[in-house]
Amino acid sequence: MAASIDLEYPFTGRWIVQNSPANRVPSHGTALLATSYAIDFVPADGAGRSAPITFSSFIRPEPAEKFSGFGRMLLTPVEGIVVSAHDTEPDHPAYRGLPSIGYALTQQRRARAGWIALAGNHVLIESDGVVVALCHLQQGSLKVRTGQRVQIGTGLARCGNSGNSTEPHVHIQAITTPDIERAAAVPLTFRGTLPRNGAVIDISD
16 A cells, blocks of 8 residues: 555646645544545636635625636546546535635534535546545536546546535545545645645646
8 A cells, every 4th residue: 555645736727725734634624534634726716816705705605606716627636547436416605704604514414424425526546556536526527437547637527516615626635445434544745745725736738
């Protein structure tokens, strides 16, 4: 079993790092479902925003389509075999400001509901004994199927807002087995490094 795995960034364009294990472990404040070394990337526009902030952003949920990254293509970050592919979960509104507080209060309910309630639409790719998960994908956007061998840079799915997600982004984690209830977390890097919270990753097409 590999002690860690190095990945390619699964996107082009501008993305902001959140919940990085370079800042703390467990990165999301919990080791539940092998998330200790998970990392999030939030798509951003040219001004570095996920979406313009208006007064209504602070008082009511917003359509996911308002966010510049919703529907942005995601790419395969590692060569391997697709061992699970799921994209029937609905994308829900985004929550910023006061709505995010209400959404946070439902966190425990989603955790009790299990992996799909948290991951939403997702792909699991096995590579040399490590399984890489990409989560919160857009409903109906998968470009790959279970059993398919994929290469780095293959079109995978689109960025969505399914599962436990307050705004469109991609959540990535590496684990020891596709059986998420038994999996252990595996540390990951991207191009040999691990970006910190707030870093802007800008990759030209």
